[in-house]
Amino acid sequence: MTKKNNSKITTILIYLSFILVVFSFIAPVIFTRDSIFPEIDFTNKGEIGDTIGGIMNPFIAIAGVITxxxxxxxxVRANRIQREQFLVSLQNExxxxxxxxxxxxQILKLDLDNIINNITSNINSLDEFIQETxxxxxxxCRLNRTSLKHYDRIRQIPRKMVFRGFQLYISPINKEWTKKFNQLYNAIDFASDGFENIYAIEKHHQDxxxxxxxxxxxxxxxxxxxGEIILSSMDNFPNKDFKHNVSLLLTEYEEELKNxxxxxxxxxxxxxxxxxTKFIWSVQYNTGVKNCYDTEYKYIEKVTNIIKKLNDIEQGTSQLIPNLELFKNNMYDKTDSCVNKIKEINNLIDQAIQKTNKHSL
Structure with a gap:
């Protein structure tokens, strides 16, 4: 039944009720007059109250039933309107x-584009750092760093809304949309935490x-x-070549320092x-450490300690590079690398956006 028909019925019933109520007041006058039809005669009435009540009550009762x-x-109409409003409100929500x-x-797509570019830039810098080191x-060597705020921006998007977006727009494209949803956040966490960890390791190594x-x-x-004291000494060392080796060491070192x-x-x-190293080798080859005086031995020991410290740096670097390469491989080079997973999810989101925009046109 339409709203127009409901309105007509309501109007008719209201008028009918009003007419019956009004008629109930004039009914006693009408029905107590002499009738033109002998068969219908209400003149033999009893008490006036019973007469009026008996005549008016049926019409008032009928009007009451109608109202x-x-x-x-x-x-019923109000309930229907309320239900329709609720459904409209629910549809709007x-x-x-x-x-x-x-x-x-769409916002997630933009952030993922920035993250992919960020990862690519950081990996290129990391690769240059590895090669130089x-x-x-x-x-x-300096490892260039970029801001990791792009990852925080994705975390600021409510997960519930992202999940709902995957459910509405990704699920028609990929049945494993829940798996992709989990992979997205796992990849984002791995990337941001991984770069922070690599930066911390590199900083510790540099320090x-x-x-x-x-x-x-x-x-x-x-x-x-x-060395200058040894060269200026007038003492006669058992090995005359020692001064010559010290002189060569200082000359080459000063030249390097000047450059x-x-x-x-x-x-x-x-x-x-x-x-x-050349100095130590020359001394050992020409003189032999066992044949050196105490002054010479202490000098050789100082040079050897410096070489050991340089070896410590080299050893630390040799331990650093494999860790960096492993991270680079997991982050960028492998087929199932972190960046490839992000790219795959980003492509799904792009397809969903294009499909939705196409249908909305």
Whole structure:
């Protein structure tokens, strides 16, 4: 029954009730008059109250029944209107939820694009760092870093809305959408935590190397000072070649020091190690450590300690590089790497967005 028909019925019933009530007041006058039909005669009436009540009550009762029915009819109509409003409100809420989920997917797509670019940039920087460190384990290589705030932006999107977006728009494309949803957050956590861990490892390595280099520089100053004392000494050493080896060491070291100062960069510890190793080899080959005086032995010991510290740096670097390469492999190079999983999910989201936009046109 349409709203228009309901309105007509309601109007008719209201008028009918009003007419019956009005008629109940004039009915006693009408029915107590002399009738033109002998068969219908109400003139033999009893008490006036009984007469009026007996005549008016049926019409009032009928009007009451009609108004009661009308009240129920209005209640039914009100319930129907309320139900329709509730359904409309529910549909609007569902539509709003769908649109919010869709917009969150679009935002997620933008953030994933930024994360993929961020991972690519960081991996390229990491690869350059590995290559430079492998070529010269003593050099102070810098690992360029970028902000990891892109990962936090994804975590700020309500997971419930992202899940709803996957349910509405990804599920028609991929039946394993719940698995992809979990993979997304696992990959994001792995990437952000992984880069933070790598940065912490690299910083610890650099700090440790820097501390050792400070010690090496102090010991090199001492080697240089002791070497000058040996060269200026008038004592006759049993091995005349020792002074010559010390002289070569200091000459080559000062030349390297001058080159580093001219280029305004850190000393080339790789070259310094070559100079020191060459000195030790020359002394052992030409003289033999056992035949050295105490002064010579202590000098050789200082040079040897510097070489050991340089070896410590090289050993630390040799342990660092495999960890970096393993992370790089899991993050970027493998077929099921973290970035490939993110790209796969990003492509699914892109397909869902394009499909939805196409249907909405």
């Amino acid at each position: 009661t029915f009308l009240a129920f009819l209005m209640q 569902n539509r709003k939820e769908e649109m919010d989920s869709f917009y969150n997917l 492998r070529q010269n384990p003593y050099a102070m 440790e190397c820097f501390s050792i280099k400070i010690q090496i520089k102090e010991e090199l100053i001492e080697v240089e000072r002791k 580093s100062n001219d280029e305004r960069k850190e000393g080339n510890f790789l070259r310094i190690k070559e100079i020191l």
